Amino acid sequence: MRPVKAVQFRYVASDELASLFEDFRLMCNDAIRIALKERPRSRFALIEMAYPRLKEYGLHTHYILSACEVAYSVYRNKGRKSDPYIERAFLKL
Template sequence: MQAVKAVQIPYQPTNEVLRLLKLFRDMVNHCVRVGLEKNITSRFRLSNEVYHGLTKYRLHTWYCLSAIEVATAILKNYRKAERKNQNIKRPYARKVMAKLGNQAYKVVGDKLRIPIKPRRYFYVKLHKRALESLSDSTLKLGSITLTALQGYGGFLEDS
């Protein structure tokens, strides 16, 4: 069993980062739309169906894979709620956000290097608590979620 520890990572998003967050939301909504139209709930099938369409956004590949993952979670929650209540609205991503898996970003010194496009990055300075979590050998890097206000870094802990 793994426990998860989350650390807030404050940052000031640039216009380019805000654009990235909006594009990610659009990618998730595209995946949700296709999933509903074709009655897809599996991440593998959704990935096969939409991946090449997501490459038109010209973002780093990790954003395509993460958008599919987020959309799959939205679709599964929608199907579950639909079984309980027939009068449920069609789902879509509302907030601007982006999620990245642990292999998509890198820690460089006291900064987090996050890709925007292939070979283009932005850096977020890590605060003391985040650096302490990184130096803890019992914790492994997890996913990172970026919002318009701040980021959230997840750490996995074997218990």
């Protein structure tokens, strides 16, 4: 039996949740830009660098930490010449 890391499903969100998904996407992209500029050595270093900027979104700290985790994984796995960018709104809990 293979372990499943994530489950994807279609969901039509309310306006309030859609706004949260979009804010999370923007937070991830801001954290990616900070990572590209500052070149952190660890996820925790990125959190320290990005936290003041991401706190301006007014969301709970858990979302900030999750956005930094997503951004760091995208930053570390970038294999293309262009800067990585998250296009689709989503939320990682």
